[in-house]
Amino acid sequence: MIARVIRKAVTALMLSLIDAYKLFISPFIGTNCRFDPTCSTYALMVIREHGPVRGGWLAIRRIGRCHPWSEGGIDLPPKPHRH
Numbered sequence: 001m002i003a004r005v006i007r008k009a010v011t012a013l014m015l016s017l018i019d020a021y022k023l024f025i026s027p028f029i030g031t032n033c034r035f036d037p038t039c040s041t042y043a044l045m046v047i048r049e050h051g052p053v054r055g056g057w058l059a060i061r062r063i064g065r066c067h068p069w070s071e072g073g074i075d076l077p078p079k080p081h082r083h
Contacts, residue, residue, distance in 0.1 A: 010052040018043050034072025039063050046077045 022040050033039050042062050047055035058077065066072070 014047050034066050034070045035075045039066050
């Protein structure tokens with residue numbers, strides 16, 4: 001029960017930080033992402049779908065691949081594993 005509350009709180013915090021980035025920082029630096037969906041949108045998607053730990057890891061990996069020498073392109077989030 002407590003773990004679920006902590007997970008939801010961490011997820012909400014991470015999503016809020018990404019939303020703040022999209023609202024306050026991204027408009028000033030422009031769209032530089034090589035991928036579709038953008039890295040911030042991808043991060044929102046994977047954190048919502050996979051949770052803060054796995055979703056956060058997937059978002060970090062994606063941001064690491066987004067650089068000027070990357071081919072970029074369409075990179076959709078992986079489907080969650082349902083057991």
